[in-house]
Amino acid sequence: MTEVLPAAEALSRAVELLRAGEVVALPTETVYGLAGDATSGTAAARIFEAKGRPRFNPLIVHVSSMVMADEIAVFDPLSRKLAAAFWPGPLTLVLPLRPGSRVHPLVTADLGTVALRMPRGFASGLIAAFGRPLAAPSANSSGRVSATTAQAVVADLGDRIPLVVDGGATPVGLESTIVKVSDGRILLLRPGGIGADEIEAVAGVPLERGAKGVQAPGMLASHYAPGAAVRTDAASVRDGEALLAFGPRRIAGAERARAVLNLSPAGDLREAAANLFSHLHALDRSGAATIAVEPVPHAGLGEAINDRLARAAAPRDVPAVPE
Numbered sequence: 493m494t495e496v497l498p499a500a501e502a503l504s505r506a507v508e509l510l511r512a513g514e515v516v517a518l519p520t521e522t523v524y525g526l527a528g529d530a531t532s533g534t535a536a537a538r539i540f541e542a543k544g545r546p547r548f549n550p551l552i553v554h555v556s557s558m559v560m561a562d563e564i565a566v567f568d569p570l571s572r573k574l575a576a577a578f579w580p581g582p583l584t585l586v587l588p589l590r591p592g593s594r595v596h597p598l599v600t601a602d603l604g605t606v607a608l609r610m611p612r613g614f615a616s617g618l619i620a621a622f623g624r625p626l627a628a629p630s631a632n633s634s635g636r637v638s639a640t641t642a643q644a645v646v647a648d649l650g651d652r653i654p655l656v657v658d659g660g661a662t663p664v665g666l667e668s669t670i671v672k673v674s675d676g677r678i679l680l681l682r683p684g685g686i687g688a689d690e691i692e693a694v695a696g697v698p699l700e701r702g703a704k705g706v707q708a709p710g711m712l713a714s715h716y717a718p719g720a721a722v723r724t725d726a727a728s729v730r731d732g733e734a735l736l737a738f739g740p741r742r743i744a745g746a747e748r749a750r751a752v753l754n755l756s757p758a759g760d761l762r763e764a765a766a767n768l769f770s771h772l773h774a775l776d777r778s779g780a781a782t783i784a785v786e787p788v789p790h791a792g793l794g795e796a797i798n799d800r801l802a803r804a805a806a807p808r809d810v811p812a813v814p815e
C-alpha cells in the first residue's frame with residue numbers, strides 16, 4: 493500500500509525515493525503529477541508502467557530554474573519571453589532538445605524535442621532539493637481524468653506507487669497549456685491552465701490552433717474519460733442522468749437529476765477549471781450511466797474546460813490525431 497505524507501513533511505522521503513529511481517505522486521499548481529528522475533530510464537519505465545500509458549507518449553519535464561531549463565533545451569527568443577512571463581506557472585513549452593542533454597530518450601520518446609515546464613509549490617522545492625529535472629505526467633491511469641487531490645491519486649494508483657505527497661486540492665485544476673514556437677509562430681498544442689488570450693497579450697501574435705500531425709501525442713480523443721458517458725452542451729436533463737452544472741441558472745429537468753454538482757455557481761471560469769476533474773469524479777461515483785453537462789462559455793479558460801469535456805464525451809479509444 494502507498495504511503496501518504498503531507499507536503500510539509502515529505503521532502504526528504506521524496507528525494508530518497510527519487511534517488512532510488514522510484515516514482516512519487518506530488519502536487520503541482522495544475523494537477524497531481526507522477527514524478528520520476530528525468531535522466532533515468534528506470535524511473536521513466538516505472539512511470540509508464542504505473543500509468544498503463546502507451547510507451548511512445550512523451551513526458552513533460554519539470555525544472556526549478558532557467559539554468560536547469562537551458563541545460564535541457566534550446567530556447568528561441570519568443571519561447572524565452574514566454575518562459576520569463578509565465579514561469580513558474582501552468583505553461584509548457586515544446587522545444588528542441590539540447591544535444592548532450594541528460595534527459596533520458598524514453599522520456600522524450602526520442603522525438604528530438606522536449607516539453608518543459610517550471611511548476612510552482614512543492615514540486616519546485618523538490619526539484620531544487622533533488623538537483624535534477626523530474627519527468628511527470630498527470631498522476632492518473634492512462635485515459636482517466638487527471639487527479640486534483642491526493643485522495644484521487646490514491647484511489648487510482650495507490651497500489652502501484654510507493655508515495656503520494658498530499659498538498660491539498662490543486663489551485664488551477666487543469667493541466668498546463670502546451671505551446672510550441674516555430675519560425676516566430678506559436679502553435680497551441682493543448683489548451684490549459686493559462687488562457688490563449690493571456691499568452692497572446694505577451695507574445696503579440698495570435699496562437700495558431702489545429703496543428704496537423706502528432707504534435708501532442710497524448711491528446712487522444714477520449715483522454716479524459718470518466719467511467720460514465722458524458723453529454724456536453726445539454727439543453728435538458730434526461731431520466732437517470734447526473735448533472736454537471738455551470739452558473740446560476742439550471743437547464744430544464746435539473747430537478748430530476750440523480751446528482752447535481754455546479755462547476756461555479758457564480759459562473760467563474762477559474763473556479764470551474766479548479767472543480768472540473770473532482771466534480772467529474774464525484775458524479776461518476778453517483779452511479780449515473782450518463783453525466784449531462786450544461787454549456788460552458790468558450791472564452792479564456794473556457795477553451796481548456798470545453799476541450800476536456802469534449803474528450804470526456806468522445807467515443808472511447810478513438811485517436812484525435814493519427815498516432
Ligand code: TXA
Nearest residue numbers: 522525550605606607629630667668707708709710711
Ligand atoms: O499540468 C501539466 O501539464 C501536468 C503536470 C503534472 O505538470 N502534466 C501533464 O502531463 O498533464 P501529461 O503527460 O498528462 O500530458 C503531457 C502532454 C501529453 O499529451 C504529451 O503527448 C505531450 O504533453 N508532450 C510531451 N512531450 C511532448 C513533445 N516533445 N512534443 C509534443 N507533445 C509532447
Ligand code: MG
Nearest residue numbers: 629630638710
Ligand atoms: Mg495526462
